[in-house]
Amino acid sequence: MTGSAEKGFKWWQGAIVYQVYPRSFFDTNGDGIGDLEGIAAKLSYIEALGADAVWLSPVYPSPDRDFGYDVSDYCDVDGKFGTLAGFDALLAALHERGLRLILDQVLAHTSDRHPWFQESLLSRDNEKADWYVWAEAREDGTPPNNWLSAFGGAAWSWHPLRQQYYFHKFLRQQPKLNFHNKDVVRAVMDVLRFWLARGVDGFRLDVANSFVHDAELKDNPPLPLEERSFLDWVHAPRLQRHIYDANTEENEWAMREVRGVMEEFDDRWAFGEFSEEPSRLPLYAGAGKLHTGYTFHFLEAWSFESVTFRAYYEEALAAAPALWPCITFSNHDVIRTVTRWGGGAGDDALAKLCLMILMTLRGTVLMYQGEELGLPEADLERGDIKDPVGDLYFPFAKGRDGCRTPMPWVSAAHEAGFTDGTPWLPIPESHRMRAVDVQEAEPASVLNFTRALIRFRKAEKALTYGAIRFLEAGDGVLAFEREYEGEVRRCFFNLTREAVSVPASGEVLFETGEAVLREGALRLGPHAGVVVA
Structure with a gap:
């Protein structure tokens, strides 16, 4: 594996983790969707960047209502990405280069096409009847409580076969698993074991704050008026505190279950996404729980001021000074960094500054593909929108597609060298002009700056561990x-x-x-x- 950690530190502490969004990385078969072979073909690029590990967004079979975050089979690879054998080959190729592989795991919910849900909905007394969160309607037929979906509307959908509501924190096609059922917990822990046994080095746990809901289905309280920001008023679900549909104190034992599985294997790592109630991070991560986690403090920040950076360490992490943090300014869910903090179609000076801040702050760095190129957010037309959030709010908000457009590899090539076919999302001109081949030829480019910056960070123990x-x-x-x-x-x-x-x-x-x-x-x-x- 890449190098060896300083004495007293784990390999992931201070590491550079490069997030790959597989369907937008590199397409080898011309269908317009990136694939595992495409990732394997670009390992030299990732290695030259200086990354220590690759985090893959979901590659499991999925009907793509939420583009892989609605899993229909936890223990296979979606055919559009490749095969399980191809996955094993990619993993072996990564390890041969000294790179580690982190998988995105979506354990809080499944697709409604998952066999578990298909069985659960058939009756109230079948073997998996209680594997999901079902509840009776109120007398007037309305949902059992006030929980709101993160994607808009009620977090409950009626199913005529059960004549009950089922809970979904996101789309109705993403029913919530019932972690109060021990059989469910055993099943999802076995999913982790399946991939760990194949040699995967760890997991990023999607919505790790949402595994365990309140068994009594209590109403969420409103977010106090004095705490509401502009972002909260934009999206109704943010007007309530999500402390019963998610972020429960009971969620701690679920994180301990995950950690127990990780300890069955040598030198593995699990970190969680905590997008709500960031003050509860210390409850879920630390000794005996997840190794670490990250909140959306930077991901949702629009203020490019020093207080933004100070507050994360001096306030958000104040309750857990011993917790090793993960630091990220961007991912597949948020507006790209240079657009959020600078606006416009791109700003290479700002891109370099943001990367330098990212690489010098304390923590494990999570760097999303394209940030090393200084890519701005893509401004898409209505006909290009695929994301359900963008479909809901267009044109006032365009969802997450603008940060998910394909990587530009060769500026003058067909579709910037991403595919021989038609890409699933268009590649804007502002990205084509920042393609990899253009930047590799320019000594002062953002890409060459990033490579030098990562080399510098790795040579400085104070920046890596201090x-x-x-x-x-x-x-x-x-x-x-x-x-x-x-x-x-x-x-x-x-x-x-x-x-x-x-x-x-x-x-x-x-x-x-x-x-x-x-x-x-x-x-x-x-x-x-x-x-x-």
Whole structure:
């Protein structure tokens, strides 16, 4: 495997994890959808980037109502991506290069086409009748409580065969598994064992806060008016605190069950997605629970100010100072970083600055495909929208397709070299001009900057393993120091589009943008950043 961890640390602590969205990475058979062979064909690219591990979004069989996050078979590979044998070959190829493989696991719910649900809905007394969350209607026929789906509307759908409602935190085609049933828990833990036995190095657990619901089906309370932000008013489900449909204290034992399975195998890693109630992260991750997790603090942040970064460490993680964090600015669910924090069709200076902040903050880095190219969000037309969230809110919000468009490999090639056919989502011109081949030929490109930045991070133990302490540096400047075994590295970032000066001394080790350190003063040009010894 890639390198060896510092004594006292696990391989994943401080690692660079590269997230691949398989259907948009590289297509080898011309059907317009990326596949496992395409990932295997680009392993040299991932290796050259400097990644330690690859996280794959779901590749299991799925009817694609939610593009793989509605699983119809946990122990196979969807034919559009390849075969189970092809998966094994990819895993072996990754391990041969010293790279590890992390699988996305969607255990909170299944597709409504999963055999478990198909059996469960047939009657109230069959073997799997209680494998999902079924409930009686109220006397007037309305749902049993006020729970709202994260994708809009009630989180309950009526099924005439059972003459009951079933719970779905997301689409109605994603029925929620009942973790109060021990048979369900055993079944999903065996899913983890299936993949771990094949050699998978770990899991990213989708909506890990949502495994265990409140057995009494109590109503969620409203989010207090004084706590509501603009984002909350945009989407009705955010107007209630999700503490009974998800984020329950009982969810802790589910995380302990996962950790128990992980401990059956050597040197494996499980981290969870906690998109709601971030203060409960310490309840679910830490000793005896998930190894770690991440919240949506950065993923939903629109404010590019120093307080955004400080708050995560000084407030969100305050209750768990010993917890090793995962740091990510982007993934397959949110607007791409340079668009969210800069707007427009792209900003390479901002892209470099964001990457440099990401690589110098404390934690395991999760970097979404295309961030190393500085790709902006794609602005899609109505006819291109595939995401159910975009379908619901278009044109006021276009959903998640804008961050899921295919990787551009060769600028002048058909469909930027992603496919010989027609891609499942279009590739915008702003991406084609930032294709891999263009950037590899340009020494100052975002891609070449990222490669150099990752090499620098790996050579610096303070940046990989060190503690973090934030510094006061004035308006518009993010400043912190990383320290490990007496070695200190100070990091300064100008988050504005105007030049700034801050007191500083030492030697500049790495930089982006215009930076001059002289006579106790550091002058940073717009969106410039430095690491100082």
